[in-house]
Amino acid sequence: MLSHLVGAANRADIRRLTALEEENAALTAKVERQQLRLREAITSRDASIRRLGALAAQRAVEQARTATDDEDALAGLRQLVADLQAQLGTEVARRERLERRFAEAAEASRTARLRAEAAEAEARALQWELALLESAGVAESARAxxxxxxxxxxxxxxxxxxxxxxxxxxxxxxxxxxxxxxxxxxxxxxxxxxxxxxxxxxxxxxxxxxxxxxxxxxxxxxxxxxxxxxxxxxxxxxxxxxxxxxxxxxxxxxxxxx
The missing domain is CATH 3.40.50.2300 (Response regulator)
Known part of the structure; x- marks a missing residue:
């Protein structure tokens, strides 16, 4: 009877151990992918902000040289600057959102790491208990x-x-x-x-x-x-x-x- 119980408990604990290990690996991989995408997005947004700033400065200089006495050109320049400033504000807002998402991902990573550590500790405990169950089965069969x-x-x-x-x-x-x-x-x-x-x-x-x-x-x-x-x-x-x-x-x- 005990050998049957030990076998059933062994199989259940092995399935649980395998599930814990798979969950740990999946959580770690998911967090790493999210962090990589967020870093790439932040880098791209920063580059866009720098390009927009340089373009605004260049256009301002060019327009100032050719339209000093032209009110229509000056109005166009002002509109261009306003548009560029609006785009810049949009990009800054996007960057802030990305930074918030990055912070959330970092917190998720920390939580996943803690869960992984807990899963590893539980896996070690399960392995220890499985060994004890096997010992119990051997002890019964050998009357040790x-x-x-x-x-x-x-x-x-x-x-x-x-x-x-x-x-x-x-x-x-x-x-x-x-x-x-x-x-x-x-x-x-x-x-x-x-x-x-x-x-x-x-x-x-x-x-x-x-x-x-x-x-x-x-x-x-x-x-x-x-x-x-x-x-x-x-x-x-x-x-x-x-x-x-x-x-x-x-x-x-x-x-x-x-």
Whole structure:
């Protein structure tokens, strides 16, 4: 049964890892193309502004030489200057718009970079958890030393299927799993008693209410119980949390809950 679960989890995590890598590459390429187009457009507009300025100066000199005494020519010159000034104003306005777009693209690039870094971090975590799942499958087939400690663990929140998988794995390691759904059906008043009975408490940060997580952390600190916020509700994160602790003995392994 575990080998089947491990295989399914492996395939799902590999698909997720591949999708993250493809999204990261696409975002980076898109931002680079946008920045290149904006730089080219700004360069072209600057050149147009310089040409218009030079043309206005040249026309003004030429008209001044030939139409000093000609009122009609002078009026034409004034109109030409006015037209050129209007064109210049238009080009300046376009340049300002391009600069704003460039600033927006730079901000989008920064956001994309942060998303890429987050995706890379998640990809590394997925790779680590995949390795743990494979190890768990090998351990079961060879009846080797289990990855999980022989402890009484309280699991708060999560998805029912994953909680049952965790229960089976912990039972195989000689431990036991207590469960509380975080308040969906189980009353919050049950938490103090469950925390008191547990050797260690875990909860997935992506599948538990904020109030339940805060209550668990407060109770664990009051009762001196170690708690582990899991990266996700998947069984791989459950295994990874205990592997990260580095020992079968209970140990505090904290991070801030968002």
């Amino acid at each position: 030393q289990p990855l999980l400690p022989a402890l009484r663990v309280l699991y708060v929140g999560g998805r029912p299927g994953c909680v049952e998988q965790a229960r089976d794995l912990l039972y195989a390691a000689g431990g036991a799993l207590l469960a509380h759904d975080g308040g969906r059906h189980d009353h919050p008043s049950l938490l103090p008693g469950l925390v008191g009975r547990a050797d260690q408490v875990v909860f997935p940060v992506d599948c538990v209410s904020h109030d339940a997580a805060l209550t668990v952390k407060r109770l664990c600190r009051q009762l001196g119980k170690p708690f582990v916020p899991l990266r996700s509700a998947g069984i791989a994160s459950f295994l990874a949390a205990f592997a990260a602790a580095g020992a079968h003995a209970p140990r505090r392994f904290e991070k801030d809950f968002p």
